[in-house]
Structure formats: C-alpha cells, structure tokens
Amino acid sequence: MTGLADDIKLLIQVQDVDAQIQSLDAEIKKIPREMDIHYKSFKAKKDELAALESELVEIQKDRKLKEVELDSGSESINKYKTQQYSVKTNKEYTSLQHEIGEIHEKNSVLEDEILLFMEQADIAHENIEKKTDEIKLENEKIEREEQENKKKINRLEQELQKKKEDRKNLVATINDAFVSRYERIRDLKNGIGIVNISDGTCGGCNMELPPQVINNAKTVKGITVCERCSRILYVKESD
Numbered sequence: 477m478t479g480l481a482d483d484i485k486l487l488i489q490v491q492d493v494d495a496q497i498q499s500l501d502a503e504i505k506k507i508p509r510e511m512d513i514h515y516k517s518f519k520a521k522k523d524e525l526a527a528l529e530s531e532l533v534e535i536q537k538d539r540k541l542k543e544v545e546l547d548s549g550s551e552s553i554n555k556y557k558t559q560q561y562s563v564k565t566n567k568e569y570t571s572l573q574h575e576i577g578e579i580h581e582k583n584s585v586l587e588d589e590i591l592l593f594m595e596q597a598d599i600a601h602e603n604i605e606k607k608t609d610e611i612k613l614e615n616e617k618i619e620r621e622e623q624e625n626k627k628k629i630n631r632l633e634q635e636l637q638k639k640k641e642d643r644k645n646l647v648a649t650i651n652d653a654f655v656s657r658y659e660r661i662r663d664l665k666n667g668i669g670i671v672n673i674s675d676g677t678c679g680g681c682n683m684e685l686p687p688q689v690i691n692n693a694k695t696v697k698g699i700t701v702c703e704r705c706s707r708i709l710y711v712k713e714s715d
C-alpha cells in the first residue's frame with residue numbers, strides 16, 4: 477500500500493481515465509442515435525415515393541374514365557350519322573345534327589381533360605424518377621455509413637477496453653476505501669470526485685475554503701473533503 481499523497485496522484489489519474497471512458501462510452505452510444513435520424517429520413521423518402529406512385533395511379537384512373545366517356549361519345553356520333561341516312565324529314569335530320577354537335581362539344585372538353593391528365597402523369601413520372609434516384613443515393617449513403625460505423629465502433633470499443641484495463645491496473649495500487657469514497661462522490665457529482673484547490677476555493681463547487689481545510693489538504697495528513705460538495709480536495713504541487 478502506498479501513502480495518501482501517492483494515492484491522491486493516482487486517483488487523479490483514475491479520474492482522468494474515467495473521463496476518457498465516459499467520453500468513449502458516449503461516442504459509442506451516439507452512433508446508433510445518429511443512424512436512427514438517417515433511417516427516419518430514409519423512411520420518409522420512401523413514404524413520399526409511395527404517395528407519388530398512388531397519385532399517379534389516381535391520375536391514370538381518372539384519365540381512363542374520361543377515355544371511356546370519349547369513346548362512348550364517338551360511338552354515339554357514328555350511330556347518329558348512320559341514322560341520318562335513313563331519316564325521312566328535314567326536322568329529324570336537323571335534330572340528329574344538333575345531337576352530334578352537342579356530343580362534339582362534350583368530346584372536345586373531354587379531350588382537353590385527357591390531355592391535362594397526361595401532362596399530370598408526365599410530371600408524376602418525373603417526380604417518381606427523381607425520388608427513386610434520391611432513395612438509391614440515400615440507400616448507398618446509409619450502407620457506406622453502416623460500414624464505417626462498424627469499424628468506428630470496433631475501434632472505440634477496443635480503446636474503451638484498453639482504458640478499462642488501465643483503470644483496473646491503477647485502482648489495484650490505491651487504497652480500496654479511498655477508491656470507494658472517490659467512486660461514491662463521482663457517481664453523485666457528475667463524474668468529478670476529486671478536485672484541486674485553486675485560489676483558496678474548491679475546484680468543484682467554487683466555495684471559498686477555510687485556511688484550516690487548505691492546510692490539511694496541503695499537508696496531506698488525512699483525506700480532506702469540501703464541506704459543501706463532499707469532493708476530495710488536493711493541492712497541486714506547484715500551488
């Protein structure tokens with residue numbers, strides 16, 4: 477077992493390693509969260525594509541209906557034209573001619589509408605193509621990122637393992653009770669269990685410390701803790 481002054485120096489190193497472990501851990505956990513954002517945006521694009529495709533189906537359906545109507549109008553015109561050959565009176569002939577004229581007008585409106593649907597279908601086709609390209613690129617990007625992430629996680633986990641090993645070796649040389657005390661405070665105080673005294677104040681909570689406390693920390697006669705935040709206090713050798 478080493479003396480308290482040595483333990484303090486080692487504990488500061490432990491805290492340093494703990495901070496590295498914490499940041500490696502956070503970095504590893506961040507990766508799937510970031511991927512989730514990509515997956516969500518990818519899914520949104522696929523939903524947009526599905527919406528465009530059903531929009532196109534609707535346009536084609538509407539167009540089909542108008543085409544059926546147009547065909548039936550043309551058939552009627554042919555029928556009336558045939559009837560015109562067999563009518564007996566001028567009046568009957570004119571009445572059929574009138575019917576034919578009305579259907580022509582209707583058909584002309586239908587043709588305009590069909591043309592409009594064709595234009596809309598063209599636009600929908602273009603949008604579908606664009607969206608499909610976007611999705612393909614996004615998919616490639618995600619696959620690339622997944623590959624990179626696999627490597628990155630591997631590397632970070634190896635680093636993390638090494639840091640944990642370092643910590644174990646360090647801790648093995650320090651007084652157990654001292655380590656436990658540090659760990660308790662660290663868990664309660666956001667990862668900081670041991671702080672230095674700078675300008676007479678606690679490096680953790682900034683409280684001004686009584687000279688007696690500062691003196692205790694300087695002489696390292698026993699474990700000195702901050703009365704306010706309970707962190708272990710030490711004085712840097714240069715101070």
Ligand SMILES: [Zn+2]
Pocket residue numbers: 678679680681682683702703704705706707
């Ligand atoms: Zn404090």
